[in-house]
Amino acid sequence: MQLPSIQYKKRLRNKYFIATVVFILLLLFGDRNNLFNQYEYRKQFGKAKNENEYYKKEILRIQKEHDQVFGTEKSLEKFAREKYLMKRDDEDVFLIIKK
Secondary structure, eight states, rough: OOOOOHHHHHHHHHHHHHHHHHHHIIIIIIIIIIIIHHHHHHHHHHHHHHHHHHHHHHHHHHHHHHHHSSSSSSHHHHHHHHHHHOOOOOOOOOOOOOO
């Protein structure tokens, strides 16, 4: 019967074991696409995906608002009067500021 330390020495000298350890270390630390960078890339991808969904919802909301404002001439006039304080040539606009 062999001693346990001799079995470990044999395994450590095995070329397949050494190649496997080197390959795992290369995957973990070796190149620019290592596992740590892959984790960061996945986090960035998830963040970008969430931002993409947010901006798509915002685009739909703004398009809906645009259609409401510019749908009829009356709503366009209301928008211009409220937002930009526009008036017709034959009328006066008075602003009342509460203190």
